[in-house]
Amino acid sequence: MIRSRGRGGRDGAPAGVVTAALVVVLVVVPLASAAPPASVPPASGPSASVPSASVTSAGAVSVGPRPAMVGPVPGPLSVVTPFDPPARRWLPGHRGVDLAAEPYSPVLSPADGTVSFAGAVAGRPVVSIDHGGGLRTTYEPVAAEVSAGDVVAAGARIGRLLAGHPGCPVVACLHWGARVASGGTSGDDDDYVDPLALLAATHRPIRLKPTLPGDGVG
Numbered sequence: 001m002i003r004s005r006g007r008g009g010r011d012g013a014p015a016g017v018v019t020a021a022l023v024v025v026l027v028v029v030p031l032a033s034a035a036p037p038a039s040v041p042p043a044s045g046p047s048a049s050v051p052s053a054s055v056t057s058a059g060a061v062s063v064g065p066r067p068a069m070v071g072p073v074p075g076p077l078s079v080v081t082p083f084d085p086p087a088r089r090w091l092p093g094h095r096g097v098d099l100a101a102e103p104y105s106p107v108l109s110p111a112d113g114t115v116s117f118a119g120a121v122a123g124r125p126v127v128s129i130d131h132g133g134g135l136r137t138t139y140e141p142v143a144a145e146v147s148a149g150d151v152v153a154a155g156a157r158i159g160r161l162l163a164g165h166p167g168c169p170v171v172a173c174l175h176w177g178a179r180v181a182s183g184g185t186s187g188d189d190d191d192y193v194d195p196l197a198l199l200a201a202t203h204r205p206i207r208l209k210p211t212l213p214g215d216g217v218g
Helices: 015-034
Strands: 078-081 097-100 106-108 113-121 124-132 135-140 142-144 157-161 173-180 191-193
Touching: 113 135, 124 142, 124 157
Parallel strands: none
Antiparallel strands: 078 097, 097 173, 106 157, 113 124, 124 135, 135 173, 142 157, 173 191
């Protein structure tokens, strides 16, 4: 019987074989650990750095303050009758402003919106625009060039100013009103606001003194 002269390992493998195996392991392990990690594709969802809009309890999306509006007639605004809300909803008052302008002047949408009404109210031609967020503006007397449901951009022409507005001290006046929804469904409880407060800070209205009979130029 022929016996091996020495035992190279605990399981009886030759010492040369064990040494070679250790060398292979030592070479392979560093190479594997030095390999760069696999690239991970970006998530398909929205970036965490993009803020999401907050949703109110009523389901409306709040996107921050409403942008400032522009004037509903070209050029500087000439206010002949200011906003004068009544102390109570049922009392008389002036729920808007009257702006002097030439007859047939273009009437412009002061902001993006959707025409909610274009027609006669008690014999007066009126155009109303819903600007979203509960804000609605009205204009009279206007020969409408739009219809209910039309989408209008800021500065778009919605009609032409007509003469004959009651109480206007000049040839033609545009009555501009603004209402903000108070949460009711009928609209009767909406709050009237001063339209001039919706204008950009750089758009300064000019107040005109009403022309009275007998006034002369001196």
